[in-house]
Amino acid sequence: MKYLIGIVIFFFSVNIFAKQQDIVVIVNDKPITMYEFTARKKMVIALNKVDNSDINTDKQLNKNVLNLLIEEELLNQHAEKTGIKISELEIDSAILTIEERNKMPKGHLLQYMRELGVSADSFKKQIKSELIKYNIISNLSNSISVSPKELDVAVINSGYEDFNITAWIFASLNSDDKTLNKMQKLQKSLTDCNKIENKLYADFAIGKKIEGKLKDLGDKTKSVILDTNENSCSNIYQEDGKFKLVLVCSKKASVSGEEIDKVKGFLSNQKMSKKAEKFFKDLKSKAYINILLNE
Numbered sequence: 001m002k003y004l005i006g007i008v009i010f011f012f013s014v015n016i017f018a019k020q021q022d023i024v025v026i027v028n029d030k031p032i033t034m035y036e037f038t039a040r041k042k043m044v045i046a047l048n049k050v051d052n053s054d055i056n057t058d059k060q061l062n063k064n065v066l067n068l069l070i071e072e073e074l075l076n077q078h079a080e081k082t083g084i085k086i087s088e089l090e091i092d093s094a095i096l097t098i099e100e101r102n103k104m105p106k107g108h109l110l111q112y113m114r115e116l117g118v119s120a121d122s123f124k125k126q127i128k129s130e131l132i133k134y135n136i137i138s139n140l141s142n143s144i145s146v147s148p149k150e151l152d153v154a155v156i157n158s159g160y161e162d163f164n165i166t167a168w169i170f171a172s173l174n175s176d177d178k179t180l181n182k183m184q185k186l187q188k189s190l191t192d193c194n195k196i197e198n199k200l201y202a203d204f205a206i207g208k209k210i211e212g213k214l215k216d217l218g219d220k221t222k223s224v225i226l227d228t229n230e231n232s233c234s235n236i237y238q239e240d241g242k243f244k245l246v247l248v249c250s251k252k253a254s255v256s257g258e259e260i261d262k263v264k265g266f267l268s269n270q271k272m273s274k275k276a277e278k279f280f281k282d283l284k285s286k287a288y289i290n291i292l293l294n295e
Contacts, residue, residue: 024293025066027073037293039122041065046116066291072129074283079132086131094127137276144275146267152226152251154263163214166250167225168196170205172243179204183236183243190233193249205243214251220244225251 023031044065045052052058079086099109110120152163170186172179182204189200201207214222220239224246228234234246253260 024291025070026288026290026292027070028077028288030073030077032069032073034293036122037065037069039119040069040126043113043118043122043126044068046118062293066293068126070284070289071280072125074280074287075129075132075136078136078283084132084135086128086135090131091124091127094131095124136279137272140275140279141268141272144268144271146264146271149227149229150267151260151264152253154267164212164250164252165214165217165225165248166193166209166211168193168207168209168247168249169221170201170207170245170247171240172205174204175238175241175243180236180243183245187233187236187245190245190247193231193247196247205245221246 022034024034024037025032041061044050044061050057050061052061078084095109096106098104099106102109104112110123113120113123168190170183172183186201186205190196196207196209198207210217214225217225218239220237221244224234224237224244225248228246228248230248230251232248234248236243236245238244
């Protein structure tokens, strides 16, 4: 009887071991099999012409393929959880787009895959995950906006300094605490560029309306105007031993609408990339991932 039990345990253990060897990684509750791993690895080698004869190159390749499959599975799970659905028609359309961009005849790409001995199913799974990722990024982009101040800063940093400025600059006559208090009260009363009365500041400051180029102003004032929104008052600052205050009426970059759109697009993409990177990083950090593939 003991011998019989030993045989049963032996065969049971071998069966469990065999099943474990067929699984290369578990992502949450979903296993990824050796078959899926081998098919994807073969695809990466064929399409990228990778020479993995070197053991270190092969190890890095294994790591890269595992990461691809893990990310793919996380995307699939997120899509299922949030109701994102990718149809076969969408996958076929994406493949057709790839063919058109590479000036291939319709149907040539999958035929090319078969000639390379690459699994069409594995290729379609990767296409599906990319479509899910695109869907997620599109949804995230709805919350991306570029403020006028961010645009102004970006335009300046891009080398554009030719801003057309209309503003009121107030400089105090003295630099004592009493004058500072009056400048603070003035700051609160300035709400409209068209309603500037001499009596608001005449006894403690000089007010001057300027219309010109931002690049022609002093560095300190230029910086203050850059940091202040249109129809807004700046913080009080000191320059040349005086308290100063700027009410920005208008601030327009002397560049074409096309150039502004380029800068805005760049900023949007930059912010989107950071947001997407954080989203996918969080998606992975919150998941249970158990890698079983032997190095």
